[in-house]
Amino acid sequence: MSDARTKGLGDIGAMPGDLRRSRFSAALMALALLVLVVSSFTSLDLQWSKFADDQAAQRMLKFFSELLSPSMDSRFLKNTTVAALETLAMSAVGTLLAAVAGLLFALPATQGAGMGRAAICGAARFVLNALRSIPELVWAALLIIAAGLGPFAGTLALALHTTGVLGRLFAEAIENAPGGPALTLQTQGIPGGRVFLYATLPQIVPQLLSYSLYRWENNLRAAAVMGVVGGGGLGALLSFHPRFSISPPVERDWRRI
Secondary structure, eight states: OHHHHHHHHHHHHHHHHHHHHHHHHHHHHHHHHHHHHHHHHHHSOOOGGGGGOHHHHHHHHHHHHHHHSOOOOHHHHHHHHHHHHHHHHHHHHHHHHHHHHHHHHHTTTOTTSSSSOHHHHHHHHHHHHHHHHSOHHHHHHHHHHHHOSSHHHHHHHHHHHHHHHHHHHHHHHHHTSOSHHHHHHHHTTOOHHHHIIIIIHHHHHHHHHHHHHHHHHHHHHHHHHHGGGTOOTHHHHHHHSGGGOSSOOOOOOGGGO
16 A cells, blocks of 8 residues: 555656646747747748838728629629529539548548558548648649639539548548447448448438538638639639739720620
């Protein structure tokens, strides 16, 4: 009893040292992060004085005033409505394709779920990492070369990037699902596929829907600017607006868009 009590007191006495080391590591990490942020600001050519320029403020106010008083031209409203519906369709179809493909990739990318060997798991995770590491606009620029201009390339770009995101989230949801129901079916000799359908999938459906709806919201915003690189939707109209054009400003008539 005395040895156990002495050991316990020794552990308590050792705790402050561990706490000091953990605090020192946390402070060192915070300092490194602060140095990284400061160096990032100093390396960029940030011209803060332009925000206080009177002409810049007037242009911003004029832009916001135009947002509050949009054009009521019938042709403009028709083209804008069609582009908005096209953007909505791009985001919905891209998210749906990504949800299906992400679930298919999540199964082999799951560890400890009996879905495959370690090599298959590593290969699936590598594919998911590669898909989500490339932004949607880069995917759109690549796909436009193959598929041409229009919403088809933009939809595929959204689907490819979102597949990598949802596949990773779905894999984590499968791994974190309670294993009791699946283990009960496995002990009865039920095949792995049916175990997933009847034990694991019903538990994670709310998570899968939540992740998919969240990504749909993100894709809706991404699809709105996809047309800047030729992916269709509202971004195609933005690319014709003189304030968003990279080329020298020219006079454009919105009625011709």
